Amino acid sequence: MSCPKVSLAPSCEIDLDEPGKQHGYIRIQFSADRSAYGWLPVPIMSIKNGDGPVAVIIGANHGDEYEGVSITSGLYQELEIGDVKGQIIFLPAANAPAFYAGRRTSPLDWTGEGNLNRMFPGNQYGPPTEMIAWYITTEIVPRGDVFFDLHSAGKSIDHHPSVKIRLMGDEDKDALQMKFLELFGAPIGIVGNRVHETTLSGEILPLDKIYLSTELGGAGKIRPWIRDFGYNGMKRCLREMGVFVGDEKLPEPEHKVSLKAMQTGENYIFARTSGMFEPRVNLGDEVQDGQFAGYIWNTKELWQKPTELFFDRGGIVFCKRNPALCEVGDTLFFTLNDYHS
Ligand SMILES: [Zn+2]
Structure with a gap:
């Protein structure tokens, strides 16, 4: 007699192959002290109508990045x-779980x-966080043609708002990506050609699928002007x-x-001592090489x-630490320089 094993892998309450407008949860099995036979709810929605391209829109990849949650929902x-x-x-x-806790990272992992x-x-x-990553990798990534990963830096950082692409070496896809930069409506468009291992972009781009990410402000809050151009920008894209x-x-x-x-690396200023950070420039300022940045x-x-x-290297001030207290190793600023094709 054999006993079949029952999977405790993540599952989804909605059928993504079904047409129509649906919502529900990805269920992340989690046997916890508070709830022995429980699962964690990860919201998922789908609108499907006939044949055509598939877009995937993602908010709160980091839990304290709220603009993307508002835009996606x-x-x-x-x-x-x-x-x-x-x-x-x-x-x-x-x-x-990180979003519910108001944190960049989930408190439920080891x-x-x-x-x-x-x-x-x-x-x-x-x-739990690895289970969510697995579900996205195996069930969502294969379905999508274009991915919009709406980040915004979270509580510890504030950004001059931007949208970022990674060139793929494919003329048509890169032209579409450049068009997205124009249409999104952000003041800054970042053009790169590298991805990092263990990130969502690192899963998607090697499959020759288009992946855009944003930094829609941050600092753990939602600003109306950023949310609004992001919302319109998503529709235009x-x-x-x-x-x-x-x-x-x-x-x-x-x-x-x-x-x-x-x-x-030259664009960064890291804290080399712990203490109270006092910036003396603002996001969006143009600064020169060697210019005074703060205390x-x-x-x-x-x-x-x-x-x-x-600043070692000047440019536009794109990233600034948000809280005043800092420790050795914290990013305080980084700048960006013009893109030349
Ligand atoms: Zn993020």
Whole structure:
């Protein structure tokens, strides 16, 4: 007599092959002290209508990046079946346990720092964050043609808003990606050609699928002007790829995009001492090589002069630490320089 094994791998309440408008949860099995036979809910929605391209929109890959949650959920609520040709899959809070906890990382993994975007391709029987990564890798990634991963840096960082592409060496796909940069309506468009292992982009781009990511502000909050151009920008991009076919007149892109290259190590200022960070430049400022950037105060010996910070490489100030207190190794700033094709 044999006893068949029953899988405890993640499962989904909706059938992504079914046409229509559906919502439910990806169930992440989690036997916890609070709930012995429970599962963790990861929201998922789909609008599918006939044959056509498949777009995947992802929010809260990091749990404290809220703009993408609002944009992804808002689009699902607004769009009707007749607005779609093909399919849009919505994952508004990909690392849902982190989102529910108001944290970048999930507190439910062994380390208490489950960073979804460092756990791909994941593990179906790992801790919760690895299980989510596994489900996305095996069930969502194969379905999509274009992926919009709506990041925004989270509580510890603030960004001048941007959208980023990675060139693929395919003329048509790269032309479409450049068009997306223009249509999204962000002030900054970043053009790069590298991906990192263990990230979602590292899973998708080697499959020759298009992957865009954003940094829609951050600092653990939602700013209306950023959320609004991001929302309109998503619709413009979905229309360009042919999956949004509603006849609504869309506004022109809210900003003329300025193209920048992906940053290098020289663009960063890291904290070399712990203390209280006082920036003296603002996001979006143009700064010169060697320009003064701010201070780090010694929080105990406040009679001492603070440590002065300088930019090695100037450019536009794109990234700034959000909280004042910092420790050695924290990113305080980085700049971006113009992109030259
Ligand atoms: Zn992120």
